[in-house]
Amino acid sequence: MKVVAINGSARKEGNTFILLNVVLDELRNEGIESELISLAGKPIQGCMACYQCFKNKDFRCAVDKDIVNECLAKMREGDGILLGSPTYFSDVSAGMRALIERSGLVARANDYMFKRKVGAGVIAVRRAGSIPAFNSINLFLLYNQMLIPGSSYWNMAIGREPGEVKNDAEGMQTMKTLGQNMAWLLKKLQA
Template identity: 50%
Template sequence: MYALAINGSPRKDGNTEYLLKATLAPIEKAGWETELIQVGGKEVRGCIACYKCFEKLDGQCAVKKDLFNEVMEKMTRANAIIMGSPTYFTDVSAELKAVIDRSGLVSLANDKLFCGKIGAAVVAVRRGGGIHVYDTINHMYLMSQMIVPGSNYWNLGFGLNKGEVSSDEEGLANMEQLGQAIVWLGNAITPHLDTYPSNGKNYE
């Protein structure tokens, strides 16, 4: 089993990264392969609506000059995808939005590549607006027929400056619970993935 965390924050060692690592910790402890990749601050352009992904059907975006297809390959392989973002004007970072838009479309074009995968959102917020970030990420998951686990509360951690989220005990406890829920869900659904419904086709 493989869990992929995608960091939409451009700040190295920032609060979003801290929360994602806290979520991955119980997953790694359970014996899963885990990986955290950085997209925030990297070159990831938005979707240009060329719809070439519906023509090529190769599981990739037709735009090859940025980081996206490398990320998409990992997302396709992952059993669980955890996207994390800071709160920028009540929404995700631009780089993460680009990943959401392009991966969601490529998945749809290629017979719903994300169908049956686990999807979780993690948000770093200073004061308000974090729920909208959470919703933005989960909307793509739900439209892709992914399975979204719950936790003790919204998957939010509060902090502004680097490291401040480490003082949010409730937020970190929630990340721990989220990681445990992902492991439980992965173990529960894996034997049944070949019966997961999508356009009448079975998935493995």
């Protein structure tokens, strides 16, 4: 079993990276393989609404000049998908938003290609706006017929400078519990 994590932060190894790895460590403890893809330094444009994906139905986006098709292939291969984003002006980053638009339409065009995978989102935040960001990811997962495990709180942790989220004990525990619940659900689904 494998979980693919995508970090939508512009900072490759910042707070979102730390949070994703706390979740992935729990999954690895349960013998679940993982891979982390960073969108940092890899600009992604939004959906052009060309609807070519509905004609091609090849699990790919027709705009083949950025990292989206690589993400799509990894997301398709994974049993679970973990999406992480910092809070940027009360929502996900532009990179994560563009990935949501593009991969969401391709998935819809290909008979909901993420259907019944396990999915979750995690959010880093300095102070406020994490809930709309978390909602954006959850709405994407739900639209795609994915199954979302819960945690002991909403999946967010507080920090501004890279590393500061480690001081948020409740946030770190939320990530650990999320990883444990994600592993539990993945194993139940495989049984």
